[in-house]
Amino acid sequence: MATKKFQKNKEDFTCEQCGAEVTGNGYTNHCPKCLWSKHVDVFPGDRAATCQGLMEPIDAALESEGYVILQRCVTCGHERRNKASKDDDFDVILQLTN
Numbered sequence: 001m002a003t004k005k006f007q008k009n010k011e012d013f014t015c016e017q018c019g020a021e022v023t024g025n026g027y028t029n030h031c032p033k034c035l036w037s038k039h040v041d042v043f044p045g046d047r048a049a050t051c052q053g054l055m056e057p058i059d060a061a062l063e064s065e066g067y068v069i070l071q072r073c074v075t076c077g078h079e080r081r082n083k084a085s086k087d088d089d090f091d092v093i094l095q096l097t098n
Helices: 090-097
Strands: 054-063 064-075 077-082
Touching: 054 090, 064 090
Parallel strands: none
Antiparallel strands: 054 064, 064 077
8 A cells, every 4th residue: 555645744842952832734845934854754744753853954945836944853854845834934045054
């Protein structure tokens, strides 16, 4: 049986990096204020990762459909790309592009 590659999970959370209260919309995967997240998924939304380390935003790039944020887990080194959200702090995104 094939594994579903994306599972929508609408969850609110407190950012473990900056303490911001984040309201999830089912696609929210990082804090809109500091852009950090947590290594909880193998595939988006599955909550199957055992690492649980914080994911640091290390780069951002403008692509055809908008900005993409590159994150690296500070515990295991796993990297993942996330689409920027309209709610993300654009100044923080711009700082990552330099």
